[in-house]
Amino acid sequence: MKRAVLAIGLLAIATLLLAGCPQRTPDGVTTTTKPADTSTTTTEKKISVKLYFVEEKAGTQFLVSETRSITEPESLPEAAVEELIKGTKKNNSTSLIPPETKVLSVQVEDKLATVDFSKEVLSANVGAAGEELGIAQIVNTLTELPDIEKVKLLVAGNEKGLIDGREIADWWGHVGLYEQPFTRTEKLIKGVKTEAQTIIVDSPRAFSTVGNPLTIKGKAQVFEAQFQVRILDKNGSVLSDVPVMADGYDWGNFEEQIGYKSPKDAGYIKILFYFYSAKDGSEVPMAEVTAFVN
Template sequence: MKKIVVFCSLVVAILVIGCSTSQIQKPKKIKKSVKQDEQAVENKKSVTVYVPEETANSIVLKPIKRSVGSQSKEKQAIEALLESDFGKKIFPKNTTVLSIVIVNDLAKVDFSQDILNKPETSASHEEAAIYAIVNTLTQFQGISKVTMLVEGKQKGKVDGKNIEDFWGHVGLYDQPFRRNEELIK
């Protein structure tokens, strides 16, 4: 009789341990991660990136939509431009956005020195690249002008390259730049 009572007690103990609350709480963790995923999707913003596109006679800026996070959407928009098919073709490899600072209505976008590694390009490609950056940033409320910096400098030289010459055609002499609607397709 004692053996049966001990055996039944062991079976009950095993069942209690097997059905403990830790197994019941696992669905709460799943619900929380699903809720976090839903919040991450809600925090995504749609921005327009102005990507240069060659036509028969010229280069125009084609607006395309990209999703970016809610943090520093201006920086993420320029990063999306650099990572676009056009960006990979025209902007020098390893170009990164170091920072974007907005003061009054002026956005100061600071690039790594890699942006000065002149690609094989024409004046129209250089102009399109500059205005792709400018038009992408001026879509945001509170930005009407853009100045480009390289390693924190607007003028002078970085690694022996003149910042204002940019890629050698159009240059950055007339900064700050304003939005150019005429280039938008």
């Protein structure tokens, strides 16, 4: 009996001693305690940007706006141009900028945005009207942003020169970059009414060589489908000044041969397209093309 009591007492003492000793982990084993999660969930800030795409209806193309919500970027001008390249899912609307184009940079200084594209931007295959609208897409989108009033376009850091056999300054082959920087064009926006008449000159191209007579060709939206073409030599002397008719009142086509006096000095001529104001009869310029003579 005494032995049983003694055994129980020893067992109790051993239990108490073990409970008071710290637990040891096997050699080479490390235990870690997971820290409490103190992180907070951040919500991406969204901003709205107004983009311009090209819509065609009944054979007429014009710009339409689309307001898109995007995650606030480091560079809003650069993000806006990238959104243009992505295009739109709206019916009858498209972006004329080749989808494989990359935006290399957009620099803004003194209200001038300089956009540098990769060489793929030159691969667009459009006519003169499409080129004017494609440029206006970029310019009108960027001039929606604060502190941008003008836009200059570059390709691989250059305003002119050859890339894969194509002249950068020709852009898409009709309008070109010869009159940069570009300003906003309201007249091409759907639903915007302006007093300015509109003309798109397909031929002659800027800085091309022309003969005598020369051929003018394009599309015009002018009052009573009539406008004037004046040809000047490099000294400003008038070589010809004739009326031209388009074949319709709403973007009618025109094509005509125009003869002119031979300039005294060889070099270039200026071809002015204008109309007479219905309000006061003053001359209102629409377009100007500089060309070389044979």
